[in-house]
Amino acid sequence: MSDNATPFCAAVDWGTSSFRLWLLAEDGGVLGEKRSREGMQSAVAAGGFPAVLDSHLASLSAPPDLPVIVCGMAGARQGWVEAPYVEAPAALDAIALNAVRVESVARDVRILPGVAQRDSARPDVMRGEETQIMGLGADGLVCLPGTHSKWASVSDNRIEAFSTFMTGETFALMAGQSILRHTVGENHEALARPEAFRKGVSDCLDAPEAWLNRLFALRAGPLLGTATPEDAAARLSGLLIGAEIAGARRLLPDARSVVLCASGPLCDLYEAALVHAGYETRIEDADIAVRSGLLAAARRCFS
Amino acid sequence: MSDNATPFCAAVDWGTSSFRLWLLAEDGGVLGEKRSREGMQSAVAAGGFPAVLDSHLASLSAPPDLPVIVCGMAGARQGWVEAPYVEAPAALDAIALNAVRVESVARDVRILPGVAQRDSARPDVMRGEETQIMGLGADGLVCLPGTHSKWASVSDNRIEAFSTFMTGETFALMAGQSILRHTVGENHEALARPEAFRKGVSDCLDAPEAWLNRLFALRAGPLLGTATPEDAAARLSGLLIGAEIAGARRLLPDARSVVLCASGPLCDLYEAALVHAGYETRIEDADIAVRSGLLAAARRCFS
Numbered sequence: 001m002s003d004n005a006t007p008f009c010a011a012v013d014w015g016t017s018s019f020r021l022w023l024l025a026e027d028g029g030v031l032g033e034k035r036s037r038e039g040m041q042s043a044v045a046a047g048g049f050p051a052v053l054d055s056h057l058a059s060l061s062a063p064p065d066l067p068v069i070v071c072g073m074a075g076a077r078q079g080w081v082e083a084p085y086v087e088a089p090a091a092l093d094a095i096a097l098n099a100v101r102v103e104s105v106a107r108d109v110r111i112l113p114g115v116a117q118r119d120s121a122r123p124d125v126m127r128g129e130e131t132q133i134m135g136l137g138a139d140g141l142v143c144l145p146g147t148h149s150k151w152a153s154v155s156d157n158r159i160e161a162f163s164t165f166m167t168g169e170t171f172a173l174m175a176g177q178s179i180l181r182h183t184v185g186e187n188h189e190a191l192a193r194p195e196a197f198r199k200g201v202s203d204c205l206d207a208p209e210a211w212l213n214r215l216f217a218l219r220a221g222p223l224l225g226t227a228t229p230e231d232a233a234a235r236l237s238g239l240l241i242g243a244e245i246a247g248a249r250r251l252l253p254d255a256r257s258v259v260l261c262a263s264g265p266l267c268d269l270y271e272a273a274l275v276h277a278g279y280e281t282r283i284e285d286a287d288i289a290v291r292s293g294l295l296a297a298a299r300r301c302f303s
Numbered sequence: 304m305s306d307n308a309t310p311f312c313a314a315v316d317w318g319t320s321s322f323r324l325w326l327l328a329e330d331g332g333v334l335g336e337k338r339s340r341e342g343m344q345s346a347v348a349a350g351g352f353p354a355v356l357d358s359h360l361a362s363l364s365a366p367p368d369l370p371v372i373v374c375g376m377a378g379a380r381q382g383w384v385e386a387p388y389v390e391a392p393a394a395l396d397a398i399a400l401n402a403v404r405v406e407s408v409a410r411d412v413r414i415l416p417g418v419a420q421r422d423s424a425r426p427d428v429m430r431g432e433e434t435q436i437m438g439l440g441a442d443g444l445v446c447l448p449g450t451h452s453k454w455a456s457v458s459d460n461r462i463e464a465f466s467t468f469m470t471g472e473t474f475a476l477m478a479g480q481s482i483l484r485h486t487v488g489e490n491h492e493a494l495a496r497p498e499a500f501r502k503g504v505s506d507c508l509d510a511p512e513a514w515l516n517r518l519f520a521l522r523a524g525p526l527l528g529t530a531t532p533e534d535a536a537a538r539l540s541g542l543l544i545g546a547e548i549a550g551a552r553r554l555l556p557d558a559r560s561v562v563l564c565a566s567g568p569l570c571d572l573y574e575a576a577l578v579h580a581g582y583e584t585r586i587e588d589a590d591i592a593v594r595s596g597l598l599a600a601a602r603r604c605f606s
Contacts, residue, residue: 085527120529123520148482148519164523165515166481173476178469179451209511209549212468216451217426220467224388226423246512 007031009067009302010057011294014049014074015039015128020287021056023066028295032060040073040080049080050105067108069298071290072128075100075111085116085125092134092157096300110301112294115159122251124164126150128290132261133159135293136284141255143248144286145241145262145270147172151248163251165244174215174236183219183232191268193234196227200238201245201273208246214239241273255279261286310334312370312605313360314597317352317377318342318431323590324359326369331598335363343376343383352383353408370411372601374593375431378403378414388419388428395437395460399603413604415597418462425554427467429453431593435564436462438596439587444558446551447589448544448565448573450475454551466554468547477518477539486522486535494571496537499530503541504548504576511549517542544576558582564589 008026012019017039023032034056043052053068075083083100099110114127129150133142136154144150147168153160175184190197203214218235221227227235257280260270267283274281311329315322320342326335337359346355356371378386386403402413417430432453436445442460447453450471456463478487493500506517521538524530530538560583563573570586577584 116527117523118527118529120524122516123524123527123529124516125523125526163513163516164519166518167515169481170515170518173480177476177480178472204512207553208514209507209546209553211511211514211550212470212473212543212546213425213427213466213550213554215469215473216467220420220426220428221423223428224419224421224426226421226426240515243512243515247514247516250510250512251516 004029005031007062007066009069009295009298010062011291011298012053012068012070012074013128013131013290013294014043014070014072014079016041016073019043019052019056021053021060022291023060023062024291024295024298028292030291032062034060040076040078043074043080049074053109065107067110067298067302069099069110069112069294069301071112071131071294071297075113076127081111083111083113086113086130088115088117088159088161090115090130090159092130092159093300095130095134096297099297099301108302112297115162117162122163124162126162126164130159131293131297132286132289133293134296135289135291136259136261137292138259138282138284140257140259141248141252142259142261143270143274145260145266149244151252153252161252163248165247167240167244171237171240174240175233180215180218180232180236183222183229184236185229185233188233188237189265190234190237191265191272193231194272196231196234197238197269197272198276200235201242201276204239204242205246205277208243211239211243237269238273241269242277245273245277257282259284261289263287307332308334310365310369312372312598312601313365314594314601315356315371315373315375315377316431316434316593316597317346317373317375317382319344319376322346322355322359324356324363325594325597326363326365327594327598327601331595333594335365337363343379343381346377346383352377356412368410370413370601370605372402372413372415372597372604374415374434374597374600378416379430384414386414386416389416389433391418391420391462391464393418393433393462395433395462396603398433398437399600402600402604411605415600418465420465425466427465429465429467433462434596434600435589435592436596437599438592438594439562439564440595441562441585441587443560443562444551444555445562445564446573446577448563448569452547454555456555464555466551468550470543470547474540474543478536483518483521483535483539486525486532487539488532488536491536491540492568493537493540494568494575496534497575499534499537500541500572500575501579503538504545504579507542507545508549508580511546514542514546540572541576544572545580548576548580560585562587564592566590
C-alpha cells in the first residue's frame with residue numbers, strides 16, 4: 001500500500017544553468033520543491049554535484065535512503081557521471097533502462113541518458129528533453145521551445161527522429177549583439193505586436209531562403225519609414241520562430257497538430273506562431289512533463 | 304590638355320569604421336593614398352570630419368583648392384552632412400547629380416548619396432556600394448560581399464533592385480558568441496577545408512528552411528563523431544554564404560553569371576561558393592571599383 005505523504009523518490013532536472021528538485025510521492029504528488037541556479041556549469045564551483053544535491057535534499061528533510069532520479073546535463077561527459085546517449089529511434093523505456101548509477105555516493109542516484117541521432121546528414125543530441133517527452137505520453141509531433149528548441153516525432157512511445165533549432169540563442173544574439181540591437185531595443189514583448197509577429201512568421205514560412213535579408217530589413221524598414229521600430233522585436237521573433245517551423249516541416253514528418261510543451265510567454269508565442277502556420281496545438285506544461293517523465297523512470301528504476 | 308601628374312580631385316570612401324583617400328589624376332592615375340581607421344564612428348572623436356579630411360590632404364600636400372568627392376557613411380544622417388538617398392531603380396548618373404556640397408568648408412567637397420529601396424516588402428539601403436557599382440560599369444547581377452553583403456541587379460547603368468544580407472555579421476556572432484564558438488574555434492580559414500565549405504553551401508541551397516537546425520548540427524556532428532570539429536568553421540561559412548546565394552536567387556532576377564566585387568580571402572570564398580552554385584563569375588577588385596566610381600562622379604561634379 002502506498003503512502004502518499006511519504007516521498008517515493010527525489011526527481012531532479014539538472015540542466016546547464018538550472019537545478020530543479022521535487023520530492024515525489026509514489027502517485028506523483030509533489031511533497032517538496034527546490035529551484036536554484038546551480039546548473040552543471042556552477043555546480044562544480046559550488047562544491048561539486050554531490051554537495052549541491054545533498055544540501056537541497058537536507059533542506060527538504062529527505063530520508064537518507066531516498067533514491068534520486070536525475071535527467072539533463074548532469075549526465076553529459078563534462079557533467080557528474082556520463083550517461084551515454086541512447087540512439088534514436090529510441091523507445092522511451094530504453095531511456096529509463098539505461099540510467100547510470102552514481103557509484104561514488106551511498107544514496108541510490110541514477111542519471112538518465114540523453115538521446116543521440118547519429119545520422120551524418122542530421123546529427124543531433126538532446127539531454128533532458130527526452131524525459132519531458134517521456135512524461136508527455138503523447139504520439140505525434142512534439143515541440144519544446146527554448147534556447148535550443150527541440151522538435152521530435154514520437155510514435156508508439158518511441159522518439160523516431162528529432163531536430164534542434166538554435167532559435168532562442170539566435171534571437172538573443174541578433175537582438176542584443178547585432179546591428180539590429182539599435183532597432184529592436186529592450187522591449188521584446190512580441191505578442192504586444194501580434195500583426196508584426198505574424199508577418200515575421202509568414203515571411204519565413206513563405207520565403208525561408210530570404211532570412212539573411214529579412215534580418216537586415218528589420219533595420220532598413222524603420223530607417224525608410226516603411227515599418228515602425230516598435231514592431232522590430234516582434235518581427236524578429238516571428239521570423240525566427242517561423243524559420244524554426246519551416247525547418248521542422250522540412251526535416252520531420254509533417255502533422256496537422258503539434259504538442260507544444262512549454263510555459264509562460266514563450267508558450268504563448270509558439271502557440272500563436274503554430275496556429276498562424278495552420279497547426280492545431282495541444283499545450284502541455286513543461287514542468288509537469290519533466291516531473292511525469294522522471295516519475296515514470298523512477299518507477300522503472302526503483303520499484 | 305590634362306596633366307597626369309597634377310591631381311584632379313581627392314576621392315574618399317568614408318565608411319562606418321574606415322577612411323580611404325586617393326589623390327587622382329584626371330585619367331584615374333593614383334598620385335597618393337591614405338588609409339586609416341577614422342571611420343564615421345571615430346571621426347567625430349578625432350576632431351570632426353573636416354579636421355580628419357584636412358590632415359590627410361595636408362599629409363599628401365594636396366592643393367588647398369583641390370575638390371573632394373566622398374562616398375559612404377559620411378553622408379548618413381548621423382554622418383558629416385546628410386546626402387539623402389536616391390530611390391531605386393536608380394540611374395548611376397542620378398547618384399552623381401545628387402551629390403550634396405558641404406557648405407561649412409571653403410574647399411569644394413561633395414558627398415554622394417546612397418540608394419534606398421522604399422518597398423515595404425523588401426526595404427533596403429546602401430551607402431558606398433552604389434559608388435562601387437557605378438565604378439564596375441557592368442550590367443547584370445553584382446555581388447559585394449561583406450559584413451552586410453549587397454546584391455544588386457543592374458541594367459542600362461541603373462540599379463534596378465538590390466538586397467542586403469547580414470552574412471558577415473551573422474558569421475562573426477555565431478563563430479564568436481554562440482555555443483558554436485566551442486566547436487568553430489579560432490581558425491576560420493574555410494578554404495583550407497574546401498569539401499566541408501562546399502557541403503555547407505549545398506546544404507543551404509538544397510534545404511534553405513533548415514538553417515536553424517544546420518547551425519546546431521555543427522555542434523552535434525563533432526560531438527557524435529559524424530563530423531570533425533576542424534570542418535566546423537568551413538561548414539558554418541559555407542552555410543551562411545549558401546544561404547545568401549539562395550536568398551539572392553529568391554529576391555533578385557536570376558542570371559547565369561555574377562560580377563563579384565571583392566578582394567582577399569572573402570573574394571576566394573565567394574568565388575568558390577558561386578562556382579559551386581553553378582554561376583559563372585567575373586571578379587572585380589573592390590578598391591579599383593570604388594575609385595573608378597568616385598572618379599566618374601567627380602568628373603560629373605567638377606568638370
